[in-house]
Amino acid sequence: MHKMDFQTFTKRYDISLERICRDIFRSRDKTIRIKKEETAVKNLTLILDAALNLSVEKGFDAMTLRDLQSRSGLSMGCLYSYFSGKEALLHLMQYQGRNLVRDVLHEVLKDEAIPQNKLEIAIRAHLYLSERMHKWFYFSYMETKNLGREEARKAIESELLTEAIFVDILDEGKQKGVFFFTDARLVAAIIKAMLQDWYLKRWKYKKRQIGVEEYAAFLITFTGKALGHFPSDLMSGTASPNHSSAGGEQI
C-alpha cells in the first residue's frame, strides 16, 4: 500500500468499535453469558465506549463500576453478564487492542519491498492507527502497569514485537546501503518513542494545530536525515494541512 494517507487508510481498514465488539463476542462466547449476537454486540459497544472514555478521563483504577453503569446506561447485574469482574474487563480490552494493531501492521507491510518505503509505511500506519484509535492506545499505555504478571508479560511482548518490525526494516536498509547507523535496536526504540508521543501528548499537538499528516511528514524527514536517507519529496519540510478528523469519529 504505497502513497498512503490518513483518509485512504481509514477507508481501507474497518477500525470501528462495533467491529471490535463483534470480534470479541465471536471469540469469547464462554465468558459472555448473552446468547443473541445483536444484543451482545450492542451492549458490548456501550460498555467499551463508556469504559474507554472513563479510563482516559480519570484512569481505569479510579473508574468505578457505578461510573460504568451510569455512563453505559446498563445496570450492575447486566455488566456482569459481559465480563466476570473489573480486572477481566481490563484484560479483555488490552488483548483486543494489541491484536488489532499487530494484524494491521503486518497487513500494510506485506506487499512492499523497498526499505525506505517500508519505513515510511510503518511510521504512517502506526500514527494513523493511533490517530483513529487514540483512546485505545492511550488506555493501553497507561494501564499496562496495572496488569497482573502474565498479562504484563504479554504487553511487553507486544511492545517488543512492534519494535522488531522496525529493526527488520532498518537492518534490511543498512544491508542495502540506504540507511546508516550503528545500533538498529536503539534507532527502533526512539522511533517508537516518537510514535508514542503522538498519542501520549495529544493535547499539545492539538493546541498547536498540528495534524497527523504534518507530524508524519516531519517524523519521516527527521529520521530520514538522521539515517542518511533523504526522502526526495519531503525535504522541503512543507506538510499537508491538518485534516486529522477526516476519518470519522475516534475510538
Place this chain on the structure above:
Amino acid sequence: MHKMDFQTFTKRYDISLERICRDIFRSRDKTIRIKKEETAVKNLTLILDAALNLSVEKGFDAMTLRDLQSRSGLSMGCLYSYFSGKEALLHLMQYQGRNLVRDVLHEVLKDEAIPQNKLEIAIRAHLYLSERMHKWFYFSYMETKNLGREEARKAIESELLTEAIFVDILDEGKQKGVFFFTDARLVAAIIKAMLQDWYLKRWKYKKRQIGVEEYAAFLITFTGKALGHFPSDLMSGTASPNHSSAGGEQI
C-alpha cells in the same frame, strides 16, 4: 559545565532524598505539625521513600494509606502529622520534583554560549537527572492525569517550560547557521519524547545493558545528524561502557 558525564554530574549536584525532604520541611512549616527538624526530616524521608516505591510498583491511586503505613513503619495518625491527606501528599511530591528539575536545568546551562554544546548539555542533564531520580520522574509522568485542575495546569506548564529551553537552543543554533530544521517546536517535542523514553522504558534499556552514557551519546549523535550538525568526537558511534550506577542509589 562542559564535558559533563554522569559521575561528575552527581558529584556536583546534591540530589538525595534527604536533601529534598529538608527542603520540604523548611518551606512547608505550616502544613507539617512536627517542630523538631531532625525528627521531621527523618520521618519525611521514610514516608516519601515508601510512597515513591509503592507508586512506581502499583500506582499512587492503588496505594492505600495502610500500604504506606506498613512500608514506612509509621502509624496512620503519624502520617497525618506530615500531610493533610492523600491528595496533598501527591501535590507535595509533584511540586518538589518539578522545582528541582527546573532549577538544575537552568543551573547547568547558565555559563554556556555555543548552541551545539548547549544542546548536548541540556540532553545530558535531563538524562542524568532522570537517571538519578528515576522513580521520581516515572511517578511524576504517570500521576499527572490524576491531578486536580490547578495542579494539572502547573504540570503542563512545567512540560512546556522544559520544551521551551530546547526551542531557545534550537532557534539560536539555526540563526547561527549550525542547525537546520523548519519547526523548532516540533524538533523540541520529539527530543523531549526521546528523553522521556529513557525513564519510561527503563526495563527495556536495562535488559539490553544500555547505560545512560551510551544512550546520551546515541541521542546526541542521532539528533545531531538530523539537524545537520555532526559532533566531531561522536560520529564513530562508539560509546562509553555502562556505568549507570556510578552515582549512588537511585531515588
Place this chain on the structure above:
DNA sequence: GTCTATATACCGATAGAC
C-alpha cells in the same frame, strides 16, 4: 436478559489515650 437490593470488605480520615 435485565433489573433492584443487599452482602461483605476496605478505603480515607479522625478522636483521644499515652
Place this chain on the structure above:
DNA sequence: GTCTATCGGTATATAGAC
C-alpha cells in the same frame, strides 16, 4: 509526637425478582 480504635462512606460483587 506517636499510637490504637473506630467512624462514615463507598467499592466490588452477588442473589433473586421480574
